Amino acid sequence: MxxxxxxxxRRAAVQNIxxxxxxxxxxxxxxxxxxxxxxxxxxxxxxxxxxxVADLGTTSLEVSHPLLQPHPEVKKSVLLVITSNRGLAGxxxxxxxxxxxxxxxDFETDSLGVRLEVAGKRGINxxxxxxxxxxxTYTNFEDRPQFDEVNTLAEAYIAMYVSGEIDRLDxxxxxxxxxxxxxxxxxxxxxxSASQVGQVVQSVRQKQAxxxxxxxxxxxxxxxxxxPDPKSILEEIVPVSFKVRLFKCFLDAAVxxxxxxxxxxxxxxxxxxxxxxxxxxxxxxxxQAQITGELAEIIGGAAALx
Amino acid sequence: MSTADHxxxxxxxxxxxxxxxxxxxxxxxxxxxxxxxDGEIGILHGHTPLIxxxxxxxxxxxxxxxxxxxxxxxxxAQVRDNVVTVLTNRATPAAAISAEGSxxxxxxxxxxxxxxxxxxxxxxxxxxxxxxxVRVASHKS
Numbered sequence: 001m002x003x004x005x006x007x008x009x010r011r012a013a014v015q016n017i018x019x020x021x022x023x024x025x026x027x028x029x030x031x032x033x034x035x036x037x038x039x040x041x042x043x044x045x046x047x048x049x050x051x052x053v054a055d056l057g058t059t060s061l062e063v064s065h066p067l068l069q070p071h072p073e074v075k076k077s078v079l080l081v082i083t084s085n086r087g088l089a090g091x092x093x094x095x096x097x098x099x100x101x102x103x104x105x106d107f108e109t110d111s112l113g114v115r116l117e118v119a120g121k122r123g124i125n126x127x128x129x130x131x132x133x134x135x136x137t138y139t140n141f142e143d144r145p146q147f148d149e150v151n152t153l154a155e156a157y158i159a160m161y162v163s164g165e166i167d168r169l170d171x172x173x174x175x176x177x178x179x180x181x182x183x184x185x186x187x188x189x190x191x192x193s194a195s196q197v198g199q200v201v202q203s204v205r206q207k208q209a210x211x212x213x214x215x216x217x218x219x220x221x222x223x224x225x226x227x228p229d230p231k232s233i234l235e236e237i238v239p240v241s242f243k244v245r246l247f248k249c250f251l252d253a254a255v256x257x258x259x260x261x262x263x264x265x266x267x268x269x270x271x272x273x274x275x276x277x278x279x280x281x282x283x284x285x286x287x288q289a290q291i292t293g294e295l296a297e298i299i300g301g302a303a304a305l306x
Numbered sequence: 307m308s309t310a311d312h313x314x315x316x317x318x319x320x321x322x323x324x325x326x327x328x329x330x331x332x333x334x335x336x337x338x339x340x341x342x343x344d345g346e347i348g349i350l351h352g353h354t355p356l357i358x359x360x361x362x363x364x365x366x367x368x369x370x371x372x373x374x375x376x377x378x379x380x381x382x383a384q385v386r387d388n389v390v391t392v393l394t395n396r397a398t399p400a401a402a403i404s405a406e407g408s409x410x411x412x413x414x415x416x417x418x419x420x421x422x423x424x425x426x427x428x429x430x431x432x433x434x435x436x437x438x439x440v441r442v443a444s445h446k447s
Binding site: 042046147236237247 | 324325326327328329343344354356357359381382384386391393396424
């Protein structure tokens with residue numbers, strides 16, 4: 001009886017785990033929907049900025065802004081790694097950290113000074129374990145990154161870049177391409193190039209829509225009145241564009257995290273299901289073997305009595 | 307003025323306020339008053355296309371007798387085809403701004419130390435912003 005009971009216990013445990021992973025999958029799905037909605041809503045702003053830049057572009061002018069000028073000598077660079085605060089998200093954190101490590105090694109071979117900044121507990125713990133603790137850590141970015149928080153971060157980077165404290169800013173995060181595809185990338189946000197100001201990373205669907213809108217615009221060439229003048233507006237747009245790009249990184253990371261967790265938990269639920277099945281089969285077999293054994297004993301006993 | 311008012315009841319324009327997080331509102335209104343970098347500008351139906359830089363100040367939308375007031379934190383405005391699009395970091399309903407809070411912010415901004423040009427610019431910005439906050443808070447009816 002002992003073996004059969006052990007199997008029953010194990011099956012109960014697996015069933016419990018299955019319930020948990022199933023719930024986590026549902027939660028992740030709900031959060032993913034919310035995060036995606038937020039990301040889609042946020043695209044209205046970037047689309048509008050792109051539109052204004054396109055409108056300004058028709059006046060064909062040169063922009064000069066400290067953020068657009070690469071520093072002559074790149075000595076110090078910042079690497080911001082965006083990971084999640086919680087685990088159980090499949091390969092999500094691992095992929096980002098691998099990408100971050102690769103670029104850290106590149107920096108090392110180029111003997112660049114690196115200031116490592118990490119968002120998310122998983123990344124912080126990883127780098128602490130590796131013995132390269134981060135210079136700055138953030139744990140306030142959850143699945144709903146707030147623009148205000150990103151804004152203060154962005155302003156700090158802008159100040160550091162303008163004052164020459166840093167010469168480059170890279171962000172390692174998971175880019176959201178579509179619901180089935182996300183990839184860990186390292187993107188250089190500073191210095192910006194003039195063409196990046198209006199161009200924003202968008203999901204494929206929106207990109208087509210935006211391209212259509214811009215094309216439509218060019219045809220019309222609306223005679224705008226500029227207050228104060230196109231140049232200063234464009235100069236003002238440069239930092240805004242940088243902030244939005246940084247914000248977009250955080251939004252993408254949040255969406256990707258929820259998707260990864262959803263997929264990982266779905267896999268776990270399916271595996272638990274398969275395990276329950278095979279354990280049930282094992283249990284039935286053990287039970288039958290036990291009954292057969294008992295029967296044989298009874299028959300043996302009866303035969304001995306005759 | 308009365309003829310303009312009369313015309314405005316027929317002709318409306320769309321006011322869209324967009325923040326980096328979401329589209330705050332998208333409603334038809336009669337007139338919009340924007341806080342440009344150098345003063346206010348009123349927009350009615352049929353305004354010429356315009357792109358402007360916003361300062362800190364009050365955004366008012368008027369529709370009939372209802373007036374909505376918001377504090378906007380800089381940004382840009384685009385007027386085109388009777389659509390006013392306001393791009394701003396933050397738009398707070400004026401009712402949500404407390405007079406004491408904004409007064410304290412102004413004090414804090416004034417007390418900031420500025421030792422170099424960059425700090426000075428930052429300080430001026432903060433003071434301007436806090437002043438605008440106080441103004442919007444005090445206009446509250």
